[in-house]
Amino acid sequence: MRRLTQDDLAKEVDVTRQTIISLENGKYVASLQLALKMAKFFNVSVEDLFSLEEE
């Protein structure tokens, strides 16, 4: 099975690779639309991918 690259994911959800990198590093918070697109792509719920940061 081929591993999913940042570029592949970026193309699937219509964003740049830099956005995926920033999301992974926690530098950027995804919009609801992007979060939903990613959840749909991975076939999981949004909560499985993202969580609220504790204050």
Added chain:
Amino acid sequence: MEFKKKLKTRLYIAIIYISLGIMMITGTFAIKTDNDFISSFGFALVVMGIVRIRNYFMITKNEETIKKQQIAETDERNLSILNKAKSATFTIYITLMGTAVIILSLFNMRDIAKYIAYSVCLLVVIYWIAYWIYQKRS
């Protein structure tokens, strides 16, 4: 499809830039004026138009480059950065110009201070109008 239309519009705008630029340059020579500003502005418009046309052909080379450009322009992180940069520019501009108005007034350069103050006021008025429109829309 919508993005391709947008690109086409940009191409037409570039052609308008070049036409306007050529008119400004030839107009300056035709009326034999030493107004460097108009011919320089015309030259800048021509260069800008050429760069835009070059960009158009680079982007529309194939479907992949179009898609790549579309993603780069609609990427939410890029848009967020763009908005933050615009917001910072607005704040810095207002602060700098406000300071300039005070300093110029202190040195009795009231005429320049007045025009700067007008431009700042205009900017603030445009901001409030835009704010009001977006508030109504959302």
